[in-house]
Amino acid sequence: MISRIDLRGTAFPEGGIDRDLLPRAELDVEAALEKVRPICDDVRHRGTAALIDYAHRFDSVAIERVRVPAEALERALAELDPAVRAALEESIRRARLVHRDQRRADHTTQVVPGGTVTERWVPVERVGLYVPGGRSVYPSSVVMNVVPAQEAGVGSMAVASPPQSEFDGLPHPTILAACALLGVQEVYAAGGAQAVAMFAYGTEECRPVSMVTGPGNIWVAAAKRLLKGRIGIDAEAGPTEIAILADATADPVHVAADLISQAEHDPLAASVLVTDSEELATAVEKELEVQVAATKHVEDRIRPALSGRQSGIVLVDGLEQGLAVVDAYAAEHLEIQTEDAPAVAARVRNAGAIFVGAWAPVSLGDYAAGSNHVLPTGGCACHSSGLSVQSFLRGIHVVDYSREALAEVAGHVVTLAEAEDLPAHGAAVKARFDWKVPPSK
8 A cells, every 4th residue: 555665775875865766746737827827817807807717617617706795604603513612712822822822022223323224023914814625615714824914013914825616615614714813814715726816816706815824726826826025825736745764663553543533634644654674664564554444534545645656664773763764754733753763853953743642643743733724745844944933024124323323334334335236335434424434443
């Protein structure tokens, strides 16, 4: 069901392991760009009419308007299963605890007497938050998008999620209920690239936004890439992935269950085990057969995901090599199931989120750890972070210098301006001193 990659005895170069040796889904965003370009252009020029047409074409629903009526949000919350409501409220509470502590304070540095630079943190004015709605329903993604934006102080936000034929062209009612719980009143029945274009260009119903965040399929990722610059984005999210670094102390039942938990998202989902224990690898393979046979979504998602080239068991010589492999892989979710897991986790450099020990499965982070589950995929964790309050903040430097403070450094400014052959830069300083600049100290 799942392949093996044996790296034992392989000498890793000083720069680290070749990432091409590791499992990874093929995701050709560049090819998708040309398919989403005409869709985005159409939304730009025809607005709501184009969104209605694409709802019929891609989602097989007939809708008359894209914005979800307020009464639909209220009804969804009123009809929400009490147990689901309680779970969402606890998820929101925990997420607020974590994200509230991420807030940044303005800081002023006195560079010289009379000269200060203040870093002021200003929230993005308006954001568009995308919530997937294809194979599964993701009210948790409403929480993960909305809470950090609210805690950052974003003043205006809108949520988009694909229209559903079984719900009269509205997004899934659990998604609507989550929006209502969080106080989000601006929700749109729009999915895929067309939703990103709606946010970027605006329509008769939706004002343009400054930034779009949230996970989605390849069409969402391609639209984000296409429109980046006109809008800010969090990341180009690809299929979900889990890597587990485990040794002989790990429980194969836990490891197999966690690999399956990610595989049920999508047939392109990646489930990777990195271990120095061949006995554990064999036990996990056997356990996968048992657990997969007893679960849901086997043939359409789980089995294709586990047997695909993006998944596998990677055998390594020891912990050091295992750490090198997971750092090269840079997983969206990384579990550490080893002896002294906290110490091992502290040595990891590249991961979207790290789950430490046997009692912190990725599923916990998906819903109720308090952490955010909108995370970098496809190896982007080596340079990018997950969604947080900082994602919605902009740092602005405020420079405040007195005449005396400028005079003290004016000579250096003029010298550097002339060294770069930009004499007007220096002249802008000289003009403030009647062209008489005292020598810099």
